[in-house]
Amino acid sequence: MTQQSSPRRPYHHGDLRRAILTAALDAIAADGPSALSLRDLARRAGVSHAAPAHHFRDRTGLLTAIAAEGYGLLATALIEAADLRDAGVRYVRFAREHPAHFQVMFTPELLRADDLELATARALAGDALRGAVSAVHPEELGIDPRLAGVAAWSLAHGFATLLLSHNLDGPVGDRDPEEVFRTLAAMLFRSEAPSGRGERA
Structure with missing residues (x-):
């Protein structure tokens, strides 16, 4: 009663x-x-x-809500990045701390594509990543900024995906995955523009 x-x-x-x-x-x-x-x-x-x-409403609606929340969390993390390399580290950290969000976010066939909350959160995360890329002025290096963004995203997303699926257990070992990623990013994305004249800072 x-x-x-x-x-x-x-x-x-x-x-x-x-x-x-x-x-x-x-x-x-x-x-x-x-x-x-x-x-x-x-x-x-x-x-x-x-x-x-x-x-x-249904299973798709629930998964869409999870993806929207994930993109919002990712956007917040990327907006606070100090530079492009830090944005990549934060991307990997997000994937490690929110593996379920990460998995759903990038499985579009599970989601309601026209959901406004999802579209807004996804756009915010994309803008944050593009902001980190633009800060290194890829156009001054003769690189298409959009392709630079794809390259940066591919490195961070690929590393995070391989990490979560335990495909990097051997190479990473007991080292901090974020520090390993930072080293990889330093190898592949140099922060200084090549002068072509042999000058060093």
């Missing part, structure tokens, strides 16, 4: 939506996004089976 009988059902103050997102992220980290089920999430979060659909 009690109205307050179920502390496991956090319907107020936005807690339910967060509880479902957290349960989804845990499930994705453990089993990947393909195994995600709204009914299973409801059980994990201790809510009715209709609750996830009420907040996210």
